[in-house]
Every structure is written in structure tokens, then in C-alpha cells.
Amino acid sequence: MSTPIPLTPHTHVSLSSARIAKLMDSDAGQAAKLNVFDRFIDLFRSHSKEVALKNLHAMLHDGGTSNFARFNLLSQLAAPHSQSLFTLNIAAHPSAPQHHTVEYCINGEPIKTDTVNAHEKELICLHLGKPQDTAVQQQQVITIDRHCLDTRRQMAQVRDADFSGGGVNKKFHAASGLLRAENRTGTEDFDRELALTAYAEDRPELAGYISTQKKVTDTAQLHRALSARHAYAMVDIYDPAHVASHEMDRCIDSLSRDQTKSLLAQLVDMARVLYKNQVAHRDLHMHNLLVHEIKDTGSVHLKAIDFGRVAMAEDFESRKFEDIDYLFDKQGATLLETFGRNHLARAGSEVEMKHYPIHKLCEKFNAKGIALAPVLARIGAHLKSDLLHAGADQALVDAAFHKASQSLQLCFAQLQPRTEGIRFA
Incomplete structure (x- = not known):
């Protein structure tokens, strides 16, 4: 065989x-x-x-x-x-x-x-x-990729009037996974993610944790009535009969304890894979983390999206700890970002609710009211210290993240749930 x-x-x-x-x-x-x-x-x-x-x-x-x-x-x-x-x-x-x-x-x-x-x-x-x-x-x-749909036929039928979702820079057609750039910023995002897709081509661990906007360079795939003034890209769409996909903040209240433990381990491992492949996402909030649940098993699989702020290869060195600082110590890329998120964001606002996935996942089960922020900050500080010691030794880099993951799981084991989680549909 x-x-x-x-x-x-x-x-x-x-x-x-x-x-x-x-x-x-x-x-x-x-x-x-x-x-x-x-x-x-x-x-x-x-x-x-x-x-x-x-x-x-x-x-x-x-x-x-x-x-x-x-x-x-x-x-x-x-x-x-x-x-x-x-x-x-x-x-x-x-x-x-x-x-x-x-x-x-x-x-x-x-x-x-x-x-x-x-x-x-x-x-x-x-x-x-x-x-x-x-x-x-x-x-x-x-991985969940076996449930990825071939949407080329749907793409060929999309017209400009069909784009409904999305934001200022990009519009989205959900059934086909087709994105349309509305301005120069959107087009630059497509180009940036196209470069990341090529970079990850021979890095399967990295490719397994990212979901990129793949710029459509073969315009024959598109409906001839689509405007040539726009750039287009496609994202992976999974079969809804087998996979439930949500941004993390949309499903966090429905996660079971076991699913939460799995996502915490995957977050640290994602940080390890990004670090080893010299990629800094720089914006790992919960809108940019997709949780895919395979319905027949309940297993959850994490993917990072939206790499508009990515730094990689030669640009990585000066940014290499930003994802770790964000995940463990609530630090943004700048002092202004950090101050705005931590002190100016209104309680219950979208800004306040989408940031700091590790903290939010743990707080869901923090019925004891343990002060988690200093505990998680210490794990992050030890991880950075271990990585500085590791240098280019990849085995020591793996060991540093393994130790951080183990510390995080030990922290989580001390927590009691506020409410019992249920699987999301």
C-alpha cells in the first residue's frame, strides 16, 4: 500500500x-x-x-x-x-x-x-x-481540511450585487467564500496574504494553523460580469453538514471544559509554530481566531485568519515576542493600543470582548475569582526568558513552549466553571 x-x-x-x-x-x-x-x-x-x-x-x-x-x-x-x-x-x-x-x-x-x-x-x-x-x-x-468544499462553481456564479457581508475594506460572499477588495487597503491585504500563502507552502505546520485570503489570479474562475476594478480573493469554506465554524468570541460561551482545554493547548502551539517559522500575526484577538468543531466527534480545531499586520522572515526579529506579549500579558503592538484596550474600552463593548483569548477562555471557568492576569503574565515572562536562552536551538524552543503549555494547563486545572458548557451548533 x-x-x-x-x-x-x-x-x-x-x-x-x-x-x-x-x-x-x-x-x-x-x-x-x-x-x-x-x-x-x-x-x-x-x-x-x-x-x-x-x-x-x-x-x-x-x-x-x-x-x-x-x-x-x-x-x-x-x-x-x-x-x-x-x-x-x-x-x-x-x-x-x-x-x-x-x-x-x-x-x-x-x-x-x-x-x-x-x-x-x-x-x-x-x-x-x-x-x-x-x-x-x-x-x-x-485536520478539518478534508471537509473543505470546492466552491469554484459557486464563485463562477457570483455577481457584484451578491456581496453583502464584510467591512469597509472588503466585502464577502459567504456561500462561495469569495472576497472583493473595496479599496487599496483591501487589495494590499490580498497581496500580503498571497505572500504568506506562498511562504507557508513548504511549511506544513504553519499551513495547518493559518487560513489565508488567497488572491484570485486566474480571472477565468470569476463571473464575467464582475467588475474588473476590484481585486478578489477566496477563503476556505467547510461543509456545514460536518463542521461548525465560528469566530472564537461568538462561540466561547458554548465551549465545554474539554474543548476549552484543547483550544488553550492549540493557542500555545500556534504561537510556537508561528515563532519557529518567523511569523508574527500581531493581532490574535478572537475575531481573528476561527474555531471549527467537527460535529460527529466534538473535536475543535483552531485557525488564525486576517494577516493584515503580519511580520515575517526578515521583518520578524523586531516583532518576535509581540504575539506572546499579547496572549499572556495583555500587551498590544504599541503603548497606545495597550492603554486603549485595557483602560479605555467600555465594559461589554466589542473591543473589550474580543481581546485576550487565553484570559477570556480561563475566565469562563474562574468561579473562584482567582487573579489570573499576574499568573498568565508570569507564564509569558518565563516563556520569553526561555526563548532568549534557546536562541536558534529549535529543540529548546519546542521545550520552552511545551513548558508554557504545561504551566497553562496546570493553571486551568485549578479553575471551576461558572456554568456548564454545551457544544455549539
Whole structure:
């Protein structure tokens, strides 16, 4: 059995289960080793399979990533019809009560077995959107992207009069996911996100956490009656029969405790992925965080949107802590932003309600009235200190965010709910 793995937009390499197991191991030579026939065929390929496998192995092992993270990345790289073949089983370890056995499976057959401690098992469950104490059998390790709709036919039918939602800079057609830029600012947003989309193309971890406005460059996809004066872009639309999608502040009151724990873990992991890929969002309020719930399982999946203020690559260094300062210490990009949000915003106003997702998620369960702000600020301060110490060492960067995630979960464990959450529709 082979699973097609797209390595570039135009190139596919078929990987057997045995090859996937080797890619998850640390030996790069074995992972990229070709048999005699493949070596001969490689001479005539436009893209070398051996080079592609070496690059894929390096991507999977960047910074000492865990086996779960590697397997998850491979599932994201798989062709859509193959993603459901990636599953895992988690069971109590037969001889170590505080540990668990994780089987990574392709088409139901284990290709690798791992032993994890209780905290590592909890993080896996949180990323799968499952409570820590539930059994995990043949759980698919896939993202919500399998439910993404092909809306090209709807796009080709949209007319200018059909755009109803949106703001000053952009208008939106919900059924097709088509956006229309109303002015220069809107067009510049499309160009900025087009650059981010290209930047994330060979960074699957980053691509998994972002949902960008993809500028339409092939105008043949659009209705001929649409105005040529405007620029257009499209966003991902998910099948509503399977996925409920909401901005975080629109669904926060309906989140269960387990869903909230999962989102807290994903927020820290999103910050880790942005940081490691030298991307600063700089505006991670709850209007810019989409929560997607898979209806038949209740698992929740987080995506960041609206990268109008993004700083990346060479622009990242001077902005690298802004997302951490915002998430943990209620700091904006400027002193004026911070003062306005924290002291001038009227209670119950949209500005007051949409900001600081980690604080708002925790406050939902803060019946004891614990002073959370200083606790969360300390977690953020320790994280920044650890990152300064880590420098370019990717394993230490991962460890710093892992420690921050663990501290946040320990903080959340002390909280009691104000009200019992229910799943949102």
C-alpha cells in the first residue's frame, strides 16, 4: 500500500508504509535510501526522489519534533483521499502505570509504536480534541481540511450585487467564500496574504494553523460580469453538514471544559509554530481566531485568519515576542493600543470582548475569582526568558513552549466553571 504525499504543488511521491516508518526515525540515510530500480528511475525524474525524501526527513525532524508531530505533519501532507488512512491507538502501558503506548497506523496497520508519559498523552488528546481520560482507538490524525468544499462553481456564479457581508475594506460572499477588495487597503491585504500563502507552502505546520485570503489570479474562475476594478480573493469554506465554524468570541460561551482545554493547548502551539517559522500575526484577538468543531466527534480545531499586520522572515526579529506579549500579558503592538484596550474600552463593548483569548477562555471557568492576569503574565515572562536562552536551538524552543503549555494547563486545572458548557451548533 502506498500513500501519495504531495511535496510541492506540482510533484507527488508515493510513500509506502515502510518508508513512512523510516521517515519518522532519526536515520536520514535510511529514510532516503532508494533501491536499485528507484535509483535508475531517479536519473530521469525532473525532481529527484532521493533529494525530496531527504528534504522531507529534515522537515519532519526539525528541532527534535515528537513522533506524534511527525505523524500529524505527514497526514497533512498526504493527498486528501489518503488522509483518513493515518490513525493512532493509545492504551495504558502494560508495565508502567504512568505511561501509555501509542501505535501509529497506516490503513489500520501499526508502523511505529511509542511510549509517552501522562502529560505527553494529554497533549496528544488535546490536539485531537479529546478529553485526557478517554480511550483512543483508530482515531484519525487529520485536520478539518478534508471537509473543505470546492466552491469554484459557486464563485463562477457570483455577481457584484451578491456581496453583502464584510467591512469597509472588503466585502464577502459567504456561500462561495469569495472576497472583493473595496479599496487599496483591501487589495494590499490580498497581496500580503498571497505572500504568506506562498511562504507557508513548504511549511506544513504553519499551513495547518493559518487560513489565508488567497488572491484570485486566474480571472477565468470569476463571473464575467464582475467588475474588473476590484481585486478578489477566496477563503476556505467547510461543509456545514460536518463542521461548525465560528469566530472564537461568538462561540466561547458554548465551549465545554474539554474543548476549552484543547483550544488553550492549540493557542500555545500556534504561537510556537508561528515563532519557529518567523511569523508574527500581531493581532490574535478572537475575531481573528476561527474555531471549527467537527460535529460527529466534538473535536475543535483552531485557525488564525486576517494577516493584515503580519511580520515575517526578515521583518520578524523586531516583532518576535509581540504575539506572546499579547496572549499572556495583555500587551498590544504599541503603548497606545495597550492603554486603549485595557483602560479605555467600555465594559461589554466589542473591543473589550474580543481581546485576550487565553484570559477570556480561563475566565469562563474562574468561579473562584482567582487573579489570573499576574499568573498568565508570569507564564509569558518565563516563556520569553526561555526563548532568549534557546536562541536558534529549535529543540529548546519546542521545550520552552511545551513548558508554557504545561504551566497553562496546570493553571486551568485549578479553575471551576461558572456554568456548564454545551457544544455549539
